[in-house]
Amino acid sequence: xxxxxxxxxxxxxxxxxxxxxxxxxxxxxxxxxxxxxxxxxxxxxxxxxxxxxxxxxxxxxxxxxxxxxxxxxxxxxxxxxxxxxxxxxxxxxxxxxxxxxxxxxxxxxxxxxxxxxxxxxxxxxxxxxxxxxxxxxxxxxxxxxxxxxxxxxxxxxxxxxxxxxxxxxxxxxxxxxxxxxxxxxxxxxxxxxxxxxxxxxxxxxxxxxxxxxxxxxxxxxxxxxxxxxxxxxxxxxxxxxxxxxxxxxxxxxxxxxxxxxxxxxxxxxxxxxxxxxxxxxxxxxxxxxxxxxxxxxxxxxxxxxxxxxxxxxxxxxxxxxxxxxxxxxxxxxxxxxxxxxxxxxxxxxxxxxxxxxxxxxxxxxxxxxxxxxx
Amino acid sequence: xxxxxxxxxxxxxxxxxxxxxxxxxxxxxxxxxxxxxxxxxxxxxxxxxxxxxxxxxxxxxxxxxxxxxxxxxxxxxxxxxxxxxxxxxxxxxxxxxxxxxxxxxxxxxxxxxxxxxxxxxxxxxxxxxxxxxxxxxxxxxxxxxxxxxxxxxxxxxxxxxxxxxxxxxxxxxxxxxxxxxxxxxxxxxxxxxxxxxxxxxxxxxxxxxxxxxxxxxxxxxxxxxxxxxxxxxxxxxxxxxxxxxxxxxxxxxxxxxxxxxxxxxxxxxxxxxxxxxxxxxxxxxxxxxxxxxxxxxxxxxxxxxxxxxxxxxxxxxxxxxxxxxxxxxxxxxxxxxxxxxxxxxxxxxxxxxxxxxxxxxxxxxxxxxxxxxx
Numbered sequence: 001x002x003x004x005x006x007x008x009x010x011x012x013x014x015x016x017x018x019x020x021x022x023x024x025x026x027x028x029x030x031x032x033x034x035x036x037x038x039x040x041x042x043x044x045x046x047x048x049x050x051x052x053x054x055x056x057x058x059x060x061x062x063x064x065x066x067x068x069x070x071x072x073x074x075x076x077x078x079x080x081x082x083x084x085x086x087x088x089x090x091x092x093x094x095x096x097x098x099x100x101x102x103x104x105x106x107x108x109x110x111x112x113x114x115x116x117x118x119x120x121x122x123x124x125x126x127x128x129x130x131x132x133x134x135x136x137x138x139x140x141x142x143x144x145x146x147x148x149x150x151x152x153x154x155x156x157x158x159x160x161x162x163x164x165x166x167x168x169x170x171x172x173x174x175x176x177x178x179x180x181x182x183x184x185x186x187x188x189x190x191x192x193x194x195x196x197x198x199x200x201x202x203x204x205x206x207x208x209x210x211x212x213x214x215x216x217x218x219x220x221x222x223x224x225x226x227x228x229x230x231x232x233x234x235x236x237x238x239x240x241x242x243x244x245x246x247x248x249x250x251x252x253x254x255x256x257x258x259x260x261x262x263x264x265x266x267x268x269x270x271x272x273x274x275x276x277x278x279x280x281x282x283x284x285x286x287x288x289x290x291x292x293x294x295x296x297x298x299x300x301x302x303x304x305x306x307x308x309x310x311x312x313x314x315x316x317x318x319x320x321x322x323x324x325x326x327x328x329x330x331x332x333x334x335x336x337x338x339x340x341x342x343x344x345x346x347x348x349x350x351x352x353x354x355x356x357x358x359x360x361x362x363x364x365x366x367x368x369x370x371x372x373x374x
Numbered sequence: 375x376x377x378x379x380x381x382x383x384x385x386x387x388x389x390x391x392x393x394x395x396x397x398x399x400x401x402x403x404x405x406x407x408x409x410x411x412x413x414x415x416x417x418x419x420x421x422x423x424x425x426x427x428x429x430x431x432x433x434x435x436x437x438x439x440x441x442x443x444x445x446x447x448x449x450x451x452x453x454x455x456x457x458x459x460x461x462x463x464x465x466x467x468x469x470x471x472x473x474x475x476x477x478x479x480x481x482x483x484x485x486x487x488x489x490x491x492x493x494x495x496x497x498x499x500x501x502x503x504x505x506x507x508x509x510x511x512x513x514x515x516x517x518x519x520x521x522x523x524x525x526x527x528x529x530x531x532x533x534x535x536x537x538x539x540x541x542x543x544x545x546x547x548x549x550x551x552x553x554x555x556x557x558x559x560x561x562x563x564x565x566x567x568x569x570x571x572x573x574x575x576x577x578x579x580x581x582x583x584x585x586x587x588x589x590x591x592x593x594x595x596x597x598x599x600x601x602x603x604x605x606x607x608x609x610x611x612x613x614x615x616x617x618x619x620x621x622x623x624x625x626x627x628x629x630x631x632x633x634x635x636x637x638x639x640x641x642x643x644x645x646x647x648x649x650x651x652x653x654x655x656x657x658x659x660x661x662x663x664x665x666x667x668x669x670x671x672x673x674x675x676x677x678x679x680x681x682x683x684x685x686x687x688x689x690x691x692x693x694x695x696x697x698x699x700x701x702x703x704x705x706x707x708x709x710x711x712x713x714x715x716x717x718x719x720x721x722x723x724x725x726x727x728x729x730x731x732x733x734x735x736x737x738x739x740x741x742x743x744x745x746x747x748x
Contacts, residue, residue: 022624124624184608184632185600191633192596194626195640196570199589215573222566223597226559231694234558240663248661250396250498252568252653256660258558259565266569279626286630287622289614317691320605 005034005062005069006103011136018133024123028112031137032103033057033095036079037087039141046143047085047367048134049075049094050151050158053224053281054273056102059094060087077355084360085367090147097158098133099125099281101274107206108274119206119276127154127288131161138169145169147370150363152176152352153319154281157288160298160327164290167304172370174363176311177352179323180298180330181289186318189227190282193220197275206276217275218266225265230315230348234258291330298330308338309366311359313351339366379408379436379443380477385510392507398497402486405511406477407431407469410453411461413515420517421459421741422508423449423468424525424532427598427655428647430476433468434461451729458734459741464521471532472507473499473655475648481580482648493580493650501528501662505535512543519543521744524737526550526726527693528655531662534672534701538664541678546744548737550685551726553697554672554704555663560692563601564656567594571649580650591649592640599639604689604722608632665704672704682712683740685733687725713740 010030012018017027034057039046049059051074060073060080079085079092096104099122107122114121138146149159149170156178163173179186200216202208229237238258242248245255254260292299308331312324321342328340343358345351352359384404386392391401408431413420423433425448434447434454453459453466470478473496481496488495512520523533523544530552537547553560574590576582603611612632616622619629628634666673682705686698695716702714717732719725726733 022622120626124622181614183605184612184614184630185603185605187614187630188596188600188608188632188636191628191630191636192593192600195589195596195637196573196593198626199570199574199593201575219566219570219573219593222562222569226562226566229559231557231559231691234562238558239669240555240558240561248396248498252494252572252657254565256558256561256565258562262562262565263569283626317605 003062003065003067003069005065006032006057007034008032008103009137009140011140018129018136020123020129020132021126022124026105026123029098029105029133029136030103030109031095031098031105031133033093033137034059034062036060036062036092037090039091039143043143044145044147045089046091046093046138046141046146047148047150048138048146048162049079049085049092050134050149050155051094051097052151052153052155053285054269054278055155056100057094057096059092074353078360078363084364085150086364089371090367093138093141095134095137097130097281099130099277099284101277106274107276107280122276122280124283125280126284127157127161128165130284131158131165134158134162135166135169145171148172148174148367150174150176151178153178153349154285157285160290163304163306164298164300167301167306170306172307172309172366174309174311174366175327177313177316177319177349179319180327181291181295182286183323187286189223190286193223194279194282196220196223197279203275208275212270213275214270217270217273217278218263220278221269221273222262222266225262227318228349230317230346232315232346233348236346296326296330298327298334301331301336302334304334304336306336307370308336309362310338310340311352311362312342313345313349314342315346316349316351318349377436377439377441377443379439380406380431381408382406382477383511383514385514392503392510394497394503395500396498400479400497403472403479403507403510404477404483405469405472405479405507407467407511408433408436410434410436410466411464413465413517417517418519418521419463420465420467420512420515420520421522421524422512422520422536423453423459423466424508424523424529425468425471426525426527426529427659428643428652429529430474431468431470433466448727452734452737458738459524460738463745464741467512467515469508469511471504471655473504473651473658475651480648481650481654496650496654498657499654500658501531501535502539504658505532505539508532508536509540509543519545522546522548522741524548524550525552527552527723528659531659534664537678537680538672538674541675541680544680546681546683546740548683548685548740549701551687551690551693551723553693554701555665555669556660557697561660563597564660567597568653568656570594570597571653577649582649586644587649588644591644591647591652592637594652595643595647596636596640599636601692602722602724604691604720606689606720607722610720670700670704671707672701675705675710676708678708678710680710681744682710683736684712684714685726685736686716687719687723688716689720690723690725692723
């Protein structure tokens with residue numbers, strides 16, 4: 001029995017489409033999503049988890065299901081029965097983002113106008129557009145207010161955007177390892193990843209069919225991957241150790257373990273992810289900026305009844321702690337209730353995905369406080 | 375009148391060739407080099423400056439010459455009459471490194487065995503091989519002992535290697551913004567740059583003739599370029615400012631200034647640098663490791679009569695200050711005379727190339743001390 005745990009919700013199929021920030025309309029839109037636990041009779045125990053760049057709806061394994069559904073999810077350490085995000089208490093929802101390729105509508109979906117994949121005819125979607133689509137799903141599930149929106153990295157951007165777009169629907173938000181505006185350095189790495197994909201002749205202006213730009217996409221992933229780690233973590237994990245050899249090759253083979261590891265990460269990634277989707281999602285992150293003309297402020301949140309727990313990690317150099325501090329100051333300036341925690345971790349940006357007792361305790365405690373005051 | 379200021383010295387042309395770390399022999403070998411100031415009668419005022427990755431012998435302009443020779447060099451701020459490295463006092467030599475493409479023998483040179491460019495038949499050269507070739511040039515110039523070897527980044531590696539390979543020929547060394555062993559993270563970025571080049575079908579296993587892998591090389595350069603800057607510098611220089619537009623393109627054009635800047639850096643670089651050379655030079659840096667089995671020690675320097683000035687820069691995340699500190703500790707453990715200075719600078723690894731009063735004063739003072747005790 002092959003169960004995936006995935007469900008699908010299709011909307012904006014009445015010909016009108018979902019209105020997007022770029023001015024286009026997109027329809028129909030399908031979101032792949034998974035749910036965990038039971039929705040209470042009052043529909044008041046739902047938590048929405050937002051995934052990062054290349055993630056999917058499979059945030060955790062589904063107890064009692066077989067096959068893919070039983071495989072560990074990307075936040076297995078945090079989500080499940082009795083865990084920090086306790087699926088015995090909360091109804092947890094995680095949906096694949098708009099523009100992705102893991103079940104939701106994106107550039108590799110069929111364009112109903114042509115019956116071929118959208119490719120670059122897919123409209124450029126923003127973080128706010130992703131949240132707009134998620135709102136349709138939450139409405140469909142008849143949830144009027146979420147206990148919390150929680151996400152790391154690009155998922156954290158969505159969590160923040162939820163608070164701005166639909167403040168009445170959010171009681172609490174936990175943005176982790178994220179930023180309120182994408183920095184020049186983060187844009188630079190994304191742009192290089194895009195250039196690597198677009199330099200691959202197989203990319204063919206986005207029309208690659210069965211012959212995707214695998215080499216370019218692998219290079220793009222390697223760039224991303226290094227930004228998710230840290231100097232310390234790489235030093236500890238690989239150092240200068242050689243891979244299956246006692247001396248240098250004196251050629252351009254993989255000499256070092258870190259080289260083999262990166263090549264492996266690159267080739268693994270091209271089997272599961274779509275090159276055009278990576279272009280779209282990186283651009284959405286680059287466009288993300290909640291600040292107003294005064295760079296230190298977030299406009300439009302004043303008076304919102306939302307509690308925040310902002311979490312950063314010491315060795316995250318993609319979205320460094322100073323960017324979380326700026327976020328905290330901006331939220332406090334709007335009079336909001338904000339807790340902030342910088343967690344000691346040497347494993348870089350990826351720290352939010354890894355087992356961490358402090359992270360578990362922070363999130364568990366914060367959610368308990370939110371539920372109590374509900 | 376078109377003067378370049380470049381001279382050439384060819385050696386290892388007797389059929390034997392220069393012996394390399396990989397076990398091969400290479401010959402003939404030509405080094406392009408430039409000199410500044412006058413060699414004293416006693417031949418005791420020479421300083422050797424070692425350039426970084428993609429640099430060349432043109433460290434400064436040549437007073438009195440015309441054309442290219444009069445153009446500013448890559449360390450114009452530091453080298454010249456009356457400057458910190460004073461060409462009125464010192465005879466300054468800078469030679470293009472072995473494996474490069476700026477006049478010295480490298481993979482784009484003609485292989486005498488085939489009369490075609492070496493391509494990947496060029497042997498893999500190490501930092502020690504580069505220094506071995508420089509030693510031939512210094513012998514040729516009849517200099518028995520250098521006042522100082524000075525270099526930043528890969529040039530700093532060469533400066534350190536000089537002290538190990540030919541300790542009797544060096545009175546002082548100034549390694550700047552460098553490391554005694556290439557870290558996993560630095561190897562990772564180099565490997566991604568190499569993969570970007572080798573993913574370009576025009577690379578053609580190193581045989582590209584007049585159709586070089588420009589797209590791959592441009593991506594490689596963009597990666598390198600970001601590692602030479604810093605988060606702070608990019609924030610200050612570009613922030614999230616848009617390029618020639620008032621709103622987002624909602625497409626994959628350059629929206630942000632930082633994107634245009636990177637694309638420009640990439641395309642500028644492919645006009646001046648050879649893709650195979652970049653492969654060889656990055657690999658040489660990756661192989662660089664002066665430490666013994668005990669990772670914190672430098673083997674073979676004990677008792678050397680060399681004074682060191684080690685300089686790092688606060689925002690350099692390619693060769694961070696902690697790596698300079700490790701170097702200082704290792705040198706001190708060998709009983710050597712070491713001064714260390716971490717210079718406050720927010721412009722990243724490139725800081726060593728930029729105008730900096732503190733850097734000038736440190737180098738000037740240190741060289742004066744070395745000369746006095748000569």
